[in-house]
Amino acid sequence: MTRIAVPAQRTPGATEALAESEALAVPGTARTRPPRDIAVVDLRSDTVTRPDAEMRAAMASAEVGDDILDGDPTMRALEDRAAELLGVEAALWLPSGSMANHVALTIQLRPGDRFLAPRLAHVLEYELGAAAWLAGGMPAALPWSAGPGRITATSLRRTPSPGPMAYDALRDRLLCLENTHNAAGGTVTPPGEHRAVVAAAKAAGLSVHLDGARIWNAAVAARTSPAELTRGVDSVQACLSKGLGAPMGSVLGGSAGFVREARRVRKMLGGAVRQGGVVAAAGLIALNRVQDLEADHVKARLLARGLRDQGWNVNVPETNVVLAEVADADRTVAELRGAGVLAAALAGCVRMVTHRDVTEKDVRGVVARAGRLAAAGWDTRTGEWRSEGTAAETGALRVGWRTRRVPRPAGSPADASEPPLRRAR
Numbered sequence: 001m002t003r004i005a006v007p008a009q010r011t012p013g014a015t016e017a018l019a020e021s022e023a024l025a026v027p028g029t030a031r032t033r034p035p036r037d038i039a040v041v042d043l044r045s046d047t048v049t050r051p052d053a054e055m056r057a058a059m060a061s062a063e064v065g066d067d068i069l070d071g072d073p074t075m076r077a078l079e080d081r082a083a084e085l086l087g088v089e090a091a092l093w094l095p096s097g098s099m100a101n102h103v104a105l106t107i108q109l110r111p112g113d114r115f116l117a118p119r120l121a122h123v124l125e126y127e128l129g130a131a132a133w134l135a136g137g138m139p140a141a142l143p144w145s146a147g148p149g150r151i152t153a154t155s156l157r158r159t160p161s162p163g164p165m166a167y168d169a170l171r172d173r174l175l176c177l178e179n180t181h182n183a184a185g186g187t188v189t190p191p192g193e194h195r196a197v198v199a200a201a202k203a204a205g206l207s208v209h210l211d212g213a214r215i216w217n218a219a220v221a222a223r224t225s226p227a228e229l230t231r232g233v234d235s236v237q238a239c240l241s242k243g244l245g246a247p248m249g250s251v252l253g254g255s256a257g258f259v260r261e262a263r264r265v266r267k268m269l270g271g272a273v274r275q276g277g278v279v280a281a282a283g284l285i286a287l288n289r290v291q292d293l294e295a296d297h298v299k300a301r302l303l304a305r306g307l308r309d310q311g312w313n314v315n316v317p318e319t320n321v322v323l324a325e326v327a328d329a330d331r332t333v334a335e336l337r338g339a340g341v342l343a344a345a346l347a348g349c350v351r352m353v354t355h356r357d358v359t360e361k362d363v364r365g366v367v368a369r370a371g372r373l374a375a376a377g378w379d380t381r382t383g384e385w386r387s388e389g390t391a392a393e394t395g396a397l398r399v400g401w402r403t404r405r406v407p408r409p410a411g412s413p414a415d416a417s418e419p420p421l422r423r424a425r
C-alpha cells in the first residue's frame with residue numbers, strides 16, 4: 001500500500017506569509033516588507049485558509065474515478081450534498097467561483113442582453129469583464145438603495161418596451177445578486193428582502209443568478225439555512241475555498257436541466273477534471289464546517305471594535321469582513337504590512353477578513369500593532385506620519401518589536417548610529 005504523508009496543519013509563519021505577500025506586490029504601489037522577527041497575521045482574505053490535517057487525510061484517502069469519462073463517486077457525493085444544502089435540484093463542482101459565475105452567465109445571457117448587479121459586485125468589477133467576453137452581456141450597476149451591497153425591489157421595475165423601431169435597445173435579461181456582498185463589507189441580504197427582490201426581478205421578466213461565494217456566512221449571520229437565501233433563483237454559485245477552508249472549488253446549483261447545460265459549458269471552458277474526488281473530499285469536509293463561520297464573525301467584530309477604539313473609521317461587520325475608510329488605502333496597507341499585518345486595499349478602503357486560520361489572540365495582536373503604529377505617529381485618517389512633538393524631539397519611538405525613527409527637524413544634528421527610516425514609500 002502506498003503511504004501518503006499528511007503534513008501537520010500549520011499556521012502560516014512569518015517566512016511563508018512573506019513569500020505570499022511578495023507575490024501580491026504590484027509594481028509602483030507603496031508597500032513595506034513585513035518584519036522577519038514577528039509572526040505575520042494574514043487578513044488579506046478568507047481565501048488564504050489552508051486545508052488542515054483532517055481535510056488532507058480525507059483528500060489522501062478519497063475514492064476517485066474519471067469525472068469526465070464516467071463519473072467520480074466523491075465528486076457526486078459533494079455535488080449531491082451541496083444541492084441539498086443550497087435547496088436546488090442539482091449542483092456541479094467547478095474549480096473556482098469566477099468560473100462558476102462565467103458558466104451561469106454564459107447560459108443565461110445572449111449577445112445584446114444586459115445584466116444588472118449591485119454596484120461593486122464581483123461579476124462587475126473583479127472578473128475582468130468575462131460576462132461581456134464570454135456571455136456577451138452588457139453590465140449595468142444598480143445603486144445600493146437598501147443599504148451597503150443591497151438593492152431594493154423597486155429598482156427592478158420592468159423597463160418600458162422600446163417600441164417597434166427600437167431594434168437597437170439592449171434586452172434586460174438577468175439580475176445577478178451577491179450575498180454576502182464582498183466589496184460592501186460582507187453585508188447580508190436577509191431572507192425576506194431576498195424574496196422580495198427575486199419576486200420583483202421575475203415580475204420584470206429577469207432571470208436571477210446569485211453569486212453566493214459567501215452564502216454560508218450570510219446564512220450563519222441571518223440565522224437561517226442557505227436554502228432560504230436561494231429561494232426563487234435560477235442559479236447559485238457558492239465557494240468552498242473561502243471561509244470553509246477547502247483548497248479550491250465552488251459549486252454551481254440550479255435545475256437539473258440548468259446543471260446539464262452547465263456541465264457542457266464547464267467542459268467548453270476547460271474546467272472539467274478527471275480524479276476530482278481528491279478535491280471534492282476536501283469540499284465535503286468544508287460543507288460540515290458552515291457553523292464554524294460564526295467564530296469568524298465574532299473575530300471580525302472584535303477586530304472592528306479594537307480598531308475603532310484606535311480611532312479607525314470602520315464598519316460594524318455583519319460577517320467576517322472588516323472595512324476601514326482611510327485616506328490612502330495603498331499606503332495604509334503598506335504601513336500595516338510593515339507592522340506584520342497583511343490587509344488588502346479594496347474599493348478605496350482597507351479590507352481585513354477574519355478566517356479559521358487566525359485566532360482571537362491574533363486579532364488582539366493586530367489591534368495592539370495598530371495601536372503601536374498610532375503611538376508612533378501614524379495617522380490612518382490622513383494617511384500621513386506626524387513628525388512634530390515628542391516623537392521628533394526624542395528622534396525615536398519604541399513601536400514594540402523594533403525602533404521606529406522619526407525625521408528630525410531640519411538642521412538637527414544627525415545621529416550616525418541611527419538606522420534608516422523604515423517607512424512605506
Ligand SMILES: Cc1ncc(COP(=O)(O)O)c(C=O)c1O
Pocket residue numbers: 095096097098099101122123178180182211213214239241250
Ligand atoms: C463575491 C465573490 N464572488 C466570486 C469570487 C470568485 O471566486 P474565486 O476566487 O474562486 O474565483 C469571489 C472571490 O473572492 C468573491 O468574493
